[in-house]
Amino acid sequence: MITALHAMAQFALAVLIAPLLPGLVQVVKAWVAGRRGPPALQIYYDLLKLWRKGVVLSTTASPWHVAGPAVAWVALATAALVIPAGAAGAPIAFKGDALLFVYLLALARFCITGAALDTGSAFEGMGAAREVSFAVLGEAAMITALLALGLATHSVSLETMLAAGGGTGVALLAAGLFFVLLSENARVPFDDPNTHLELTMIHEVMVLDHGGPPLAVVLHGAALKLLLFSLMLVQVVWPLGAMPLALSLPMLAGSLVAVAVAIGLVESLLARLAFRRVPLFLTTAFLLCVFALLVTRGRGA
Amino acid sequence: MTDALNLLIGLVMGLNLVALASSRITSVISWIALQGLALGLMPLLIEGHHTWLVWPVAVATVALKGFLIPSLLRRAMRTVHIDREVRPLLGYVPSLLLGAATTIGAVALGAMMPLLPEHAHVLLAGGSFATASCGLLLMIVRSKAITQACGYLMLENGIYLFGLLLIGSTPLLVEAGILLDLTVAVFVIGIIVDRIQQEFDSLDTSVLTTLRE
Numbered sequence: 122m123i124t125a126l127h128a129m130a131q132f133a134l135a136v137l138i139a140p141l142l143p144g145l146v147q148v149v150k151a152w153v154a155g156r157r158g159p160p161a162l163q164i165y166y167d168l169l170k171l172w173r174k175g176v177v178l179s180t181t182a183s184p185w186h187v188a189g190p191a192v193a194w195v196a197l198a199t200a201a202l203v204i205p206a207g208a209a210g211a212p213i214a215f216k217g218d219a220l221l222f223v224y225l226l227a228l229a230r231f232c233i234t235g236a237a238l239d240t241g242s243a244f245e246g247m248g249a250a251r252e253v254s255f256a257v258l259g260e261a262a263m264i265t266a267l268l269a270l271g272l273a274t275h276s277v278s279l280e281t282m283l284a285a286g287g288g289t290g291v292a293l294l295a296a297g298l299f300f301v302l303l304s305e306n307a308r309v310p311f312d313d314p315n316t317h318l319e320l321t322m323i324h325e326v327m328v329l330d331h332g333g334p335p336l337a338v339v340l341h342g343a344a345l346k347l348l349l350f351s352l353m354l355v356q357v358v359w360p361l362g363a364m365p366l367a368l369s370l371p372m373l374a375g376s377l378v379a380v381a382v383a384i385g386l387v388e389s390l391l392a393r394l395a396f397r398r399v400p401l402f403l404t405t406a407f408l409l410c411v412f413a414l415l416v417t418r419g420r421g422a
Numbered sequence: 423m424t425d426a427l428n429l430l431i432g433l434v435m436g437l438n439l440v441a442l443a444s445s446r447i448t449s450v451i452s453w454i455a456l457q458g459l460a461l462g463l464m465p466l467l468i469e470g471h472h473t474w475l476v477w478p479v480a481v482a483t484v485a486l487k488g489f490l491i492p493s494l495l496r497r498a499m500r501t502v503h504i505d506r507e508v509r510p511l512l513g514y515v516p517s518l519l520l521g522a523a524t525t526i527g528a529v530a531l532g533a534m535m536p537l538l539p540e541h542a543h544v545l546l547a548g549g550s551f552a553t554a555s556c557g558l559l560l561m562i563v564r565s566k567a568i569t570q571a572c573g574y575l576m577l578e579n580g581i582y583l584f585g586l587l588l589i590g591s592t593p594l595l596v597e598a599g600i601l602l603d604l605t606v607a608v609f610v611i612g613i614i615v616d617r618i619q620q621e622f623d624s625l626d627t628s629v630l631t632t633l634r635e
Contacts, residue, residue, distance in 0.1 A: 401443060401514050408439065408522045415526065 128202070128212035135201045139344040140164035142351060142381050149385025164344065171337035179330060181241035189236025190335045193229040194342040200225040201345055204352050205280045207361035208369035214280040219267050222279060223260070226305075226349075229342065230256055236335075237327035248326030255311065255323070258403035259304045265410035266298055270357070273417045283353065284362030289420045290413030295358050297413065299383075300406030302350040304399075306343065309388040311399055351380040424543055427467045430460050431549035434583070435525050438556035438576060442521040442563075443514050447504065450572050451495050454579075457553075458487025461582055468589055476589070479598075483582070486601055491575065491608050498612035499568060502619040511628075512563035520563075521556050528552035537587070546587050554580025565626050567618060571611045578604050 144161040151158020178186060203218040205211040211218070234249035269290060270282040304311040307324030314325065328339050355376040356362065361369045394402060434457050441453040462484030465476040510517070532548025541547070557576030564570060578600060585600075622630065 401518065404515050404518055405443065408518065411522065411526075415529075 131206060131209060131212050132198075132202055135206070135348060136198065136341075136345070139201075139348040140168065140341060142347050142377065143344050145378065145381035146385045146388065149382050150389050153386065153389035164340065168337045168341060171332075171340070172334055174333040176333040176335060179240055179242075181239075182330075183239055186236050186239045186331075187335050189232040189239065190331065190338045190342065193232035193236075194338045194345075196225045196229040196232065197342045197345045197349070200229075200349055203279055204349055205283055205356065205362060206352060206370075207356070207373040208364055208366045210362070211280045214278050217277050219271065219277050219279050219282060223264060223267065226346070227260065229346070233327060233339065233342075236331070240330040242330055244326050245330060248323055248329075251323045252327060255304060255399060255403060258400060258407055259301050262297055262301045262403065262407040262410045263305075265407060265414055266294055266301070266357075269294060269410060269414035269417045272414065280362070283356040285360050290416035291358060293409045293413035293416065295354060297406045297409035298350070298354045298357060300402060300409070302347075302354055302380075303384070303387065304403055304406070305350060306347045308384055310391050310394045310402065313393050348377075351377055354380060427464060428543075428545050430464055430467065431545040431583070434460050434579070435529075435549055435552050435556075438525065438553055439518060439521050441572065441576065442556060442560055443518045445510075445514060447499060447566065447568055447572075448496070450569055451492050451499070454572050454575050455488050455492035457576070457579055458491070459484055461579055462488060464583075464586055465589060468586060482598070482601065486605060487575075487579070491605060494605075494608050494612050495568060495571060498615045501616050502568075504566065504568075510564050517559065517563045521559055524555045524559060525552040528555055541587055546583055550580045550583035550587075552580070553577075553583055556580075565628050567611070567615050567627055570627065571608060571615075575604070575608070 141161060141164075144159075144164050147158055147163065148161050176187070200222050202212045203214065203222050205214070230252065234252055237245040237249040237252075267282070271277055273289075274282050274285055276282050303309070307314055307322075312323040312325075324343070328336060331339055352373075355373060359372060359376060361373055361376075364372070437453050437457045437460070441450050441457075444450050444453065462480050465480050465483070468476075512520070528551035529545065529548035531551055532545065535547045537547060554577050557573045557578070557580055560573030560576055561570045562573075564573065581600065618630070
């Protein structure tokens with residue numbers, strides 16, 4: 122009973138604080154640019170506003186247009202159930218949940234791209250095509266990173282895999298995962314979350330025709346996804362799971378803020394990559410993870 | 423010491439791949455210069471050979487590979503007004519993947535070599551094969567003469583790494599000879615690049631395949 126309550130509280134907290142992370146990124150970006158940006162809680166206001174609005178559907182849209190974002194959100198929220206949060210552990214942990222995590226993220230992507238294609242607009246189709254073609258490389262990097270972690274800890278459960286930190290190849294692994302984080306969450310060197318030119322963007326263009334509650338669900342899902350990747354990156358760098366609870370949780374919170382600041386700085390200081398250069402950088406992320414895997418294997422043998 | 427050395431060799435192998443993936447020729451030259459600096463530090467980190475000889479070797483390597491040769495190449499660049507490979511013979515992603523595969527293969531090969539016990543846990547042999555083959559790859563897949571010269575430098579860096587294994591028995595005499603040759607060769611390449619530019623208006627070596635009067 123206590124564990125169930127604990128798991129539910131932790132899950133509710135993750136869902137609640139997720140929009141804070143992109144909000145912090147916005148604050149950092151505004152601070153670097155020297156302007157007074159939106160407050161850190163802006164995304165909560167946006168979500169509330171969207172939730173009260175109605176939905177306008179195009180004539181070609183099928184029920185999948187609304188169902189896709191909902192299923193994607195459920196998949197991401199389920200993924201939030203298996204990712205550990207420092208010494209507090211994961212709400213649910215079982216053997217093989219790392220595989221479930223990967224597949225849930227893939228399911229969320231499938232639903233969002235499906236809903237984007239469903240609007241029948243050429244732009245959304247283009248965005249969906251870009252999203253999945255970059256995801257091929259990003260997913261390869263993430264699966265390799267999970268393999269390296271699994272090899273280091275002899276486990277396939279995220280809770281034990283992330284408890285001890287990344288081990289010997291930690292710098293390589295962290296760099297690779299940060300690249301994946303930026304690409305999967307449509308952040309600057311790969312995509313620009315602010316641009317509204319359909320020809321250059323990836324994630325934003327897929328949801329151009331969504332409005333009202335479905336868009337709110339998409340936005341919250343994106344925030345959750347950023348939280349998931351940040352949690353993973355942070356726990357690869359620090360062995361938070363092995364620390365005492367009183368030290369682990371403040372460090373976790375501090376590191377999450379640090380990740381948000383890092384993303385904000387990257388967004389402020391770098392320009393978006395030319396489109397044809399994106400695969401090169403994702404391949405680099407993949408190779409960083411491959412070398413982390415080999416270093417782990419070399420040390421283990 | 424072994425860990426620091428292995429880290430440096432890892433850095434050198436990483437720089438191979440970064441150089442293979444960069445499209446700007448100036449940045450390729452900078453990566454090769456950084457690689458030269460890393461190579462210069464290595465004689466100081468090799469265990470059991472702390473004679474006075476390692477210091478002049480380190481200083482000479484840093485000066486030549488880290489500063490002199492890159493500055494010669496940069497000067498050649500300035501005279502010809504080009505700054506990037508427009509049409510590489512092999513794209514950047516394939517050459518990066520090929521380089522990574524070569525590196526992994528080279529390290530595996532290095533681990534199979536019958537080395538002396540004191541070198542058993544150092545990546546020198548593997549790093550040497552990796553750097554030499556990445557240099558060869560860079561020479562093959564790029565079409566501009568200056569990038570090919572960079573590949574040649576990388577190849578020589580690999581040979582230098584292998585020479586470090588023998589630092590006890592042959593105190594870098596061969597190395598010194600190669601380094602001297604190399605400086606002269608880069609100097610000559612600098613002049614040739616200038617001449618090619620004047621004669622053909624292009625540094626693309628693939629158009630220099632037919633003989634004419």
